[in-house]
Amino acid sequence: MADIVDSATRSRMMSGIRGRDTKIELALRKALHASGLRYRLHYRKLPGRPDMAFIGAKAAVFINGCFWHGHDCPFFRLPASNVEFWRAKIDANRSRDIATLDALHGLGWRTAIVWECAMRGRPANELSALVGRLKEWIREGCSNLDIRGPLPEEIAVMHATKVKAE
Structure with a gap:
């Protein structure tokens, strides 16, 4: 299937995607800071430069986008165009993630991965439970x-509930 926009537009769209300080990362950081926890951002002394490093607890937190890290959830779908490029890119990201986690574990650090699907489209009470x-x-x-998001059938129920409420 061909792309629905021209290559210049696609390039501009892709260059606007952030690698850090994403909406979900900022929301989680703000909530953890408000609850009294202090952390280092993108700590360079650790492999993979975790999104948040809690030095005293030896805990590293990564906030991963489902698309870029090839998560097995409804938010990930391999693009139909340029399949070989995207498969190689996402596979390289997955391999790098595994190597990073192994290196951190080797140094005695615990790791947490918060997936985009766990936070995306959630009401405030569910996000506070995730933060807790x-x-x-x-x-x-x-x-x-x-920390993963809901299963596809849970999403369908949430969507049906939202549609009825509107």
Whole structure:
């Protein structure tokens, strides 16, 4: 399938996608800071420069976009055009993610990955529960954490509820 916009427009659109300070990253950082936790942003002394590093707790938090990291959720879909390029790019991102996590674990750090789908389109009460879970993990958690979004059937129920409310 051909792209629906010309290459100059696509290039401009893609260059506008941020690699840091995304909306979901800013929302999570603001909530954790408001709850009293302090962290280092994109800490250069650690492999992979985690989005947030909690030095005293030896906990690193990554906030991953579902598309760019090839997450197995409804928000990821391999583009229909230039498939070989996108598959190679996303596979390289996944490999780099695995190597980064392994390096951090080797240094004795715990890691958490918060996926975009866990935060996207969620009401404030669900986000506060996510923040509470992450906060508890940072302070007391002993293993690694992977916070994912709802399953496709949960999304369908949420969408149906939203449509009825409107």
